[in-house]
Amino acid sequence: MIPLPTLQAVRTTPEGLLWEPSERWVRGRKGDVTVVDSRHPVLVWEPDVPVPLYVFPRAEVREDLLRPAKNPPTGTHTGSQIFYDLDVDGELLENAAWTFPATDLADHIAFEWFRRVGRGLDHWYEEEEEIFIHPRDPHKRVDAIPSSRHVQVSVDGTVVADTHRPVLLFETGLPTRYYVPREDVRLDLFEPTDHRTGCPYKGTAEYWSWRGEADVPSNLVWSYPDPLPAAGPIKGLIAFYNEAVDITVDGERVERPVTHFTKTLSVQSRT
Known part of the structure; x- marks a missing residue:
């Protein structure tokens, strides 16, 4: 399990995920297309993964660009996820998004970051600052x-x-x-x-x-x-x-x- 401070805001799911709400405005783009525009993102830490990721309320995601995954992977993230392909201007990005099975994170969608795994959204912003690879951990200096x-x-x-x-x-x-x-x-x-x-x-x-x-x-x-x-x-x-x-x-x-x-x-x- 990832060592994190004991804070009331950090919560644990039965699947072993740690999560907490973030107050940052987060946007994710594929090229010039904004796929995520969220003022209510949630930070999630998977077991034995040293860095966090974001998940977003469905209402703040361009679900019209998501398609059920044609070739969903296995064992890439915690629990039995539902994967989605992302269709942007006719370009299909396989397994670019997924959901976690945790009840706490129902109706939230996660996205891969291109510069971390080679697929997914290629530009991410917290407020007006572009960030790379993965979200910055608020418990890390x-x-x-x-x-x-x-x-x-x-x-x-x-x-x-x-x-x-x-x-x-x-x-x-x-x-x-x-x-x-x-x-x-x-x-x-x-x-x-x-x-x-x-x-x-x-x-x-x-x-x-x-x-x-x-x-x-x-x-x-x-x-x-x-x-x-x-x-x-x-x-x-x-x-x-x-x-x-x-x-x-x-x-x-x-x-x-x-x-x-x-x-x-x-x-x-x-x-």
């Missing part, structure tokens, strides 16, 4: 704080970063990430890749992989060249997966954490 700690990073025994001017990024539910100025990183030991990821708190990241022969995961190193304003201090700095490298802070070795990234990194190291 992301703080990027400049520091003077002495941070060293090693890969397979080789020191690849050494700095006294890191930016420490504290993100709820994740280990502290140590962002290091490029001048203090041996980037010559890594090679850039085509891999990119998006984060609704930080922006779009670019990646590097280790050039050596060590058994380490690919895309081990990343940077945000143009972060979102809230994460501005990490602009252009370099970070490493604590889960797969050795980090020493002020002479004290940082224990490698186990996170939801650990399994993915382990699979990458075997491919």
Whole structure:
């Protein structure tokens, strides 16, 4: 179960979903067509999924664009859902929307986000700000704080970063990430890749992989060249997966954490 603060507003369904109403004005578009325009969205957390999603009252959804799914998937979301295909200007998006079986969420519809799963609505807005990948969690903080700690990073025994001017990024539910100025990183030991990821708190990241022969995961190193304003201090700095490298802070070795990234990194190291 996702660790959330005990708040009266957060409710639980028998299916294990957590949910709470949101006061944000949320809109979802496919191209130029507004499919969702909601002033009464509900945030939902599925079991064992670290990020939330929105569901919307049917009255605030363009149901005229929804069709019963021709090829509904199984096991993609909690419970026995009803899936819908989305028909926008003659383009059919399969399984773009669904409903949860929970009584608490009856008459609400959820949508996939294109930039998260590769299908669904491609533009989302909270008020007038466009958001990406998934809704931002109201119970989560992301703080990027400049520091003077002495941070060293090693890969397979080789020191690849050494700095006294890191930016420490504290993100709820994740280990502290140590962002290091490029001048203090041996980037010559890594090679850039085509891999990119998006984060609704930080922006779009670019990646590097280790050039050596060590058994380490690919895309081990990343940077945000143009972060979102809230994460501005990490602009252009370099970070490493604590889960797969050795980090020493002020002479004290940082224990490698186990996170939801650990399994993915382990699979990458075997491919």
